[in-house]
Amino acid sequence: MWLTAxxxxxxxxxxxxxxxxxxxxxxxxxxxxLLRDARELALFDNALQLDYKSVIVRGIHDICAARLETWLFEK
Structure with a gap:
């Protein structure tokens, strides 16, 4: 879904x-x-998009980006 989007x-x-x-x-x-309840963390804005002003959203994004940078080289 993300690829298509x-x-x-x-x-x-x-x-x-x-x-x-x-x-x-x-x-x-x-x-x-601590990251299990998205409603409590306010991870989304009013348009239900990730709110990148949130330190938590940016932190999760950074973790995912760092992990996905290496996946291509794993077999």
């Missing part, structure tokens, strides 16, 4: 690997109990 594409093997890494990453972030 950002006008990107991946072949099915890259898509499968990215899916696996994304699930792994989501599980590791979900393990941080």
């Amino acid at each position: 950002n006008s990107l594409a991946a072949d099915w093997t890259e898509g499968a690997r990215l899916r696996y890494v994304s699930i792994e990453l989501a599980n590791s972030i979900w393990a941080i109990e």
Whole structure:
């Protein structure tokens, strides 16, 4: 979904690997109990978009970006 929303594409093997890494990453972030209730954290703005003014949103983004920078080189 993210690839399509950002006008990107991946072949099915890259898509499968990215899916696996994304699930792994989501599980590791979900393990941080403070981040489980998005309503309490105000992660979204009024248009239901991520609110990048939030330190927490930027922190989660940085964790995800750093992890996804290495996924391509994993086999």
